[in-house]
Amino acid sequence: MLTPAMLGEWVVDARRRTFELVADLDDPQLLGSRLAIVNPLLWEIGHVAWFQEKWVLRHLLNEPPIRADGDALWDSAAVAHDARWELPLLSRRDTLAYMTEVRDRVLDRLVRHPSDRRLCHFALYTVFHEDMHDEAFTYTRQTHGYPPPQVSGSRATPTEAGPWPGDVLVPGGAMLLGATADEPFVFDNEKWAHPVILAPFAIARAPVTQHEFAAFVEDGGYRRRELWSEEGWGWRTMVGAERPVYWRHAGDGWERRDFDRWLALEPHRPVLHVSWHEAQAYCRWSRRRLPTEAEWEAAAALDPTKGTKRRFPWGGAAPGPGQARLDGGALGCADVAACPEGDSPTGCRQMMGNVWEWTESAFVPYPGFVPDAYKEYSEPWFHTHRVLRGGCWVTRGRLLRNTWRNFYPPDRRDVWAGLRTCALP
Secondary structure, eight states: OOOHHHHHHHHHHHHHHHHHHHTTOOHHHHHOOOOSSSOOHHHHHHHHHHHHIIIIIIIITOOOOSOTTHHHHHOTTTSOGGGGGTSOOOOHHHHHHHHHHHHHHHHHHHHHOTTOHHHHHHHHHHHHHHHHHHHHHHHHHHHHTOOOOOOTTOOOOOOOOOOOOOEEEEOOEEEEESOOTTSSOOOGGGOOOEEEEEOOEEEESSOOBHHHHHHHHHTTTTTOGGGSOHHHHHHHHHHTOSSOTTEEEETTEEEEEETTEEEEOOTTSBOOSOOHHHHHHHHHHTTEEOOOHHHHHHHHHEETTTTEEOSBTTBSSOOOTTTOOOTTTTOSOOOTTOOGGGOOTTSOSOSSSSSEEEEEEEOOOOTTOOOOSSTTTTGGGTTTSEEEESOOTTSOGGGOOTTOOEEEOTTOOSSSEEEOOEEOO
16 A cells, blocks of 8 residues: 555655656757657656646645746646747756755645545656656657666666567457556546457567567568558658668668667567557568457456456566566666566566557547546547557556556657567457
């Protein structure tokens, strides 16, 4: 059970991680070049604190704004993306001071009102919101080619574990897709569990590796029109894609850019930074398919012997390092055979952590959907985005569970996304 004291520690921890993710960057890097897929970091760190102030201090406690210009600067629903570089943003020093003040006021209110459940709910919501932006800060650094971040708890952990080939069979039948009301906190798009019927299916034991994806590239996969949907081919043609975005030829092999360094392609790591369109083309080339999100959730959560679902692939305990590669401390992925303690009951590995996994499914509301107080979280993105599941190496473990839904447009390839495939019927 999350106590108010533990929640206060999470508030501190999330803000510390945000500070760490930008601490080494100079002022030009904090703004970055104007790109359609990422925000200026100076704007985004201010937005994280503004969001916390809005929902905890202003919305819930009805306190006056700390800054009169806060909404004009940091309201993401009102400030167009392209305009964020043109705003009269605060200096680094003043932005960090504002972020510190918001954090300290929230901590003070938690101490003064520890039994206020709504206060705890909104404070937790803002921690999770910050966790999601902290993940975005890492792929923003990757996009710009900045050095890898240095975060507290960084550690060298084993990465070489080899491949994990083959499929597992998941029995069909009825399943409840989504979260149940006994879950202490869920986002609106997970509500609520509803019955679905699945046919039996076979799903890969592990995500697609870089070695496997390289075979698709080398077989002309990006030039073969028959492998791509009409929309996907249009995207590929527009961006001129011939390989994953951060790959290049190196002698007889491949290299990938990892932040500001070029590294020899590690064959058994999961492929990263591929769009849904690329994932679909790979599946057609390999005569496979993406799982639906219901199939993904069944493979991750369903215990066939009991007919019940687990909160995490391995059970009910919070993630540990032997079960999932999460929280960013290792600063990268491990081989797909790593983390055997995290296997799901069906025998799938790394259903949580290491790399986000695209699914076939469009991001749509579950039956009876009602938006939460923060209406802009899910509702504006229904039907235009695709669902990803499972988390990645930098996702905070406290954020995840088997029902957690991520969502991006099908052309996004800057995020830490890969894929897992299913056998064709």
